[in-house]
Amino acid sequence: MQPVSLTVNGEKVKAFAEPRTHLADFLREDQRLTGTHLGCEHGVCGACTVLIDGQPSRSCIAYTVACEGREVRTIEGFGEDAVMAQLRTAFNQEHALQCGFCTPGMLIAARDLVMRVPDADEKRVRVEMSGNLCRCTGYRGIVRAILSVLELRRAGNDAAMEAAPAAANDAFTPFAAKAAPAAQAQPPVAAAPAQKQAAGTVIEDEFTVDHPLEKVWEIFGDMPAVAGCLPGAEISEHTPTSLKGKVTTKFGPMRAAFAGSAALERDESAKRGAIRGSGTDSLSGSRARGDISYQLFDAGSGRTRVAVAIDYSLQGPLAQFSRGGLVREFVKKMVADFAANLNARLGAPAGLAPKVAPVMEINAGSIFWNWLKNLFGRKS
Ligand code: FES
Ligand code: FES
Numbered sequence: 508m509q510p511v512s513l514t515v516n517g518e519k520v521k522a523f524a525e526p527r528t529h530l531a532d533f534l535r536e537d538q539r540l541t542g543t544h545l546g547c548e549h550g551v552c553g554a555c556t557v558l559i560d561g562q563p564s565r566s567c568i569a570y571t572v573a574c575e576g577r578e579v580r581t582i583e584g585f586g587e588d589a590v591m592a593q594l595r596t597a598f599n600q601e602h603a604l605q606c607g608f609c610t611p612g613m614l615i616a617a618r619d620l621v622m623r624v625p626d627a628d629e630k631r632v633r634v635e636m637s638g639n640l641c642r643c644t645g646y647r648g649i650v651r652a653i654l655s656v657l658e659l660r661r662a663g664n665d666a667a668m669e670a671a672p673a674a675a676n677d678a679f680t681p682f683a684a685k686a687a688p689a690a691q692a693q694p695p696v697a698a699a700p701a702q703k704q705a706a707g708t709v710i711e712d713e714f715t716v717d718h719p720l721e722k723v724w725e726i727f728g729d730m731p732a733v734a735g736c737l738p739g740a741e742i743s744e745h746t747p748t749s750l751k752g753k754v755t756t757k758f759g760p761m762r763a764a765f766a767g768s769a770a771l772e773r774d775e776s777a778k779r780g781a782i783r784g785s786g787t788d789s790l791s792g793s794r795a796r797g798d799i800s801y802q803l804f805d806a807g808s809g810r811t812r813v814a815v816a817i818d819y820s821l822q823g824p825l826a827q828f829s830r831g832g833l834v835r836e837f838v839k840k841m842v843a844d845f846a847a848n849l850n851a852r853l854g855a856p857a858g859l860a861p862k863v864a865p866v867m868e869i870n871a872g873s874i875f876w877n878w879l880k881n882l883f884g885r886k887s
Contacts, residue, residue, distance in 0.1 A: 513574045515540070516584030524571040531555040531566035534581055542582035542611045546640070553639030556612035557581045563619045582611035590618050593659060597652035605643040613639050617653045627657055637822040710838045713814045714846035718853040720803055723811040724778055726853065727801065730771070736848035737841070747771065754786070756837075763788040763825060765795050778803040793825035815842060 508523040515538055524533055529548075534540045534557070543566055546554035550568040557566045558580040566579075585591035594617050597603070604610045613636070620627060620635045627635065632653050633646070641649060716723050726732050730750055734740040742752040748771050755764040767786025774780060779802035787794050797819040806812040817838055 509572050511572050511575055514578040516580055526572050528571045529567050530569040530571050530574055533571040540581045540583050544608055544611055553612045553616060554609050556615045563616055582615060590621055593656045594618055597655045601648045601652035603648040603652040609639060609641040613649060621656050621660060625660060629654060634820060634822060709816060709818045710835055711816045712842045713812060714842060715806055716811045716813060716850055718811060719809045720805045720811045722853060724803055727780060728773060736852055737845050763791060791825055794822045796820050
């Protein structure tokens with residue numbers, strides 16, 4: 508057992524926990540706060556959602572000892588909360604619960620949404636709530652309830668709600684509909700062709716290739732070659748402006764194969780392009796949409812800098828991976844692997860392609876652990 512000190516619903520708690528005890532078990536069994544429910548215990552269903560330092564978090568995949576010094580707020584800690592009161596009423600009125608098992612997690616996620624995205628429409632509500640699963644009510648009542656609270660808040664006719672701190676969860680940014688960043692002197696791809704308003708989360712990265720710009724530009728126009736550098740990517744059909752294919756990923760024990768299609772854009776003069784696609788994982792039923800934009804810059808000495816921007820959104824059971832820094836770790840690894848394979852391919856003798864993994868594998872023992880360390884590292 509290890510000592511742990513944290514704040515739970517505003518009260519300081521000093522206790523002992525085994526290193527393997529997750530926060531949900533600690534809250535339920537040690538603190539007797541049984542409003543936090545456990546469904547999957549794999550971070551998928553959202554039933555165990557609590558706030559950790561103001562951010563919605565899955566307490567089933569957070570270790571108690573990693574919460575040293577943190578502030579945890581469970582559903583029991585919202586008794587006096589004006590927005591939560593409105594949500595509770597709306598959930599009752601709109602028949603947004605049946606057995607109630609998912610409801611504590613739903614309410615905490617819904618409150619975060621209401622406060623963070625006050626102008627959310629139905630589509631946004633569905634996307635934002637897609638990481639919380641309900642197995643009996645269906646989602647129409649839940650969506651209606653959240654929309655009614657959003658409307659009430661927008662109308663400004665509820666003094667108590669207006670007094671609630673609207674920016675309480677600013678740090679939590681899943682599915683934030685950000686506008687694509689403005690072009691800079693050496694812009695990351697945000698300034699890709701046919702620039703569109705980003706609809707999901709945007710991640711930017713860049714890498715340098717040890718080959719001249721024209722050569723790199725040429726290979727970016729060869730989709731089978733590009734796919735050949737990306738672990739897990741396969742192309743089944745392609746034309747100069749479109750492609751169909753599949754991307755297979757493995758995250759620890761979870762495997763997904765997103766099959767779909769994409770439109771291709773290229774701007775020869777600006778040396779930039781975009782791949783805009785969407786796909787579905789038949790196993791989990793999750794849907795992914797993503798725009799990958801890129802732009803090439805001459806980095807001097809026969810080298811090329813490649814700036815990449817990925818605007819993505821996930822719906823369904825795998826939407827949980829859109830949250831926190833996990834997906835950033837995933838993208839970082841994907842870009843690094845792609846860059847290494849691209850360098851190898853460009854440097855290989857004609858006709859010899861590097862061997863690329865058939866699956867984009869995320870090692871739960873390294874990336875997931877790094878993510879946890881980043882999440883909790885400040886005080887652990
Ligand atoms: S119990 Fe934690 S996400 Fe399902
Ligand atoms: S109300 Fe039963 S699982 Fe959602």
